[in-house]
Amino acid sequence: MNDVIIEARDVTRDFGDFRAVDKLNLKIRKGEVFGFLGPNGAGKTTSISIMVGLLLPTSGQVLINGEEVDKVKKGTIGICPQELVLWDFLTCKESLMLMGEMYDVPRDELEKRVEKLLKDLFLTDKADTVVTKLSGGMKRRLNLAMAVVHQPEIVLLDEPSEGLDPQSRRVLWNYIRNLRDDEGKTVILTTHLMDEADRLSDRIAIIDHGKLLKLDTPTNLKKEIGEGDVVEMKLSHPEKNQEVTTLLSVMEDVHSAVEVDGSLNVRAMDAVGKLPKIIDAVEKAGCHVLDLSVRQNTLEDVFIDLTGTGLRE
Numbered sequence: 001m002n003d004v005i006i007e008a009r010d011v012t013r014d015f016g017d018f019r020a021v022d023k024l025n026l027k028i029r030k031g032e033v034f035g036f037l038g039p040n041g042a043g044k045t046t047s048i049s050i051m052v053g054l055l056l057p058t059s060g061q062v063l064i065n066g067e068e069v070d071k072v073k074k075g076t077i078g079i080c081p082q083e084l085v086l087w088d089f090l091t092c093k094e095s096l097m098l099m100g101e102m103y104d105v106p107r108d109e110l111e112k113r114v115e116k117l118l119k120d121l122f123l124t125d126k127a128d129t130v131v132t133k134l135s136g137g138m139k140r141r142l143n144l145a146m147a148v149v150h151q152p153e154i155v156l157l158d159e160p161s162e163g164l165d166p167q168s169r170r171v172l173w174n175y176i177r178n179l180r181d182d183e184g185k186t187v188i189l190t191t192h193l194m195d196e197a198d199r200l201s202d203r204i205a206i207i208d209h210g211k212l213l214k215l216d217t218p219t220n221l222k223k224e225i226g227e228g229d230v231v232e233m234k235l236s237h238p239e240k241n242q243e244v245t246t247l248l249s250v251m252e253d254v255h256s257a258v259e260v261d262g263s264l265n266v267r268a269m270d271a272v273g274k275l276p277k278i279i280d281a282v283e284k285a286g287c288h289v290l291d292l293s294v295r296q297n298t299l300e301d302v303f304i305d306l307t308g309t310g311l312r313e
């Protein structure tokens with residue numbers, strides 16, 4: 001489990017004079033689900049594309065199983081890109097068979113594999129349906145099946161939940177867990193959904209503006225910013241948000257107070273017990289609370305703590 005399967009060393013990628021990935025150093029372990037979490041444009045797709053050899057870095061190096069990424073043998077990696085790549089006029093079964101043939105999967109093995117994939121991804125009753133007649137969620141599931149038909153060691157999923165309804169998302173999440181638990185695959189995924197990163201990943205790399213800000217397990221990431229709760233408030237006079245934030249930041253036992261998308265987020269131990277004092281501070285600034293909720297720390301709070309802004313999604 002602790003064997004390193006992919007290592008990025010000082011990976012940097014420029015597009016003209018724009019730096020999309022800035023000195024990325026990380027190791028992905030065999031058999032883990034590794035999540036890249038960051039807002040749109042953070043550099044997730046660029047990073048993972050370099051890590052699996054789809055894109056060259058401007059500088060730096062990527063090793064897969066200790067070898068330069070361009071020497072890795074065909075079929076080691078299965079890629080499920082953000083945009084669907086499907087053959088419109090083939091059926092689900094035909095698409096999977098063709099993909100398997102392209103990877104030289106032996107015929108009898110391939111037939112069994114295709115049957116299992118259709119079943120695992122709830123596409124059996126669509127086996128003979130052409131791609132153009134599938135729903136968006138079915139197309140996404142087929143796209144994933146096509147990425148893994150040849151049993152790659154590493155599976156790369158770029159924003160796999162994009163556009164999926166909650167039911168399809170659950171099917172997908174269970175399947176991703178199965179890939180790790182039953183098939184021993186290493187799964188790398190990108191997402192800007194905190195919930196998805198939290199529930200699926202063994203470890204998460206939080207990136208923004210091309211830089212790796214933090215890498216740890218979801219539990220450790222949340223622990224690091226402190227146990228406790230977050231009070232979210234909307235004030236009657238948003239122009240006073242900054243003033244109230246300053247007042248709250250210096251209050252005893254308040255870890256932090258920041259403005260996020262027009263609301264105030266206050267992190268504190270025993271936030272409920274602190275509410276009278278928090279509300280008092282708001283009133284002292286000459287406004288009142290319009291809306292208030294108390295919740296536990298999430299990865300978004302970790303992100304805010306690291307960057308001072310929300311995930312913007």
Ligand SMILES: Nc1ncnc2c1ncn2[C@@H]1O[C@H](COP(=O)(O)OP(=O)(O)OP(=O)(O)O)[C@@H](O)[C@H]1O
Nearest residue numbers: 015020038039040041042043044045046047190192
């Ligand atoms: N081929 C390219 N040419 C120029 N700029 C690019 C190119 N590819 C990516 N970029 C820029 O690099 C930055 C990172 O893009 P990237 O697609 O890696 O982000 P991302 O985190 O995957 O975002 P999203 O969640 O929107 O997919 C963006 O500012 C993007 O505009």
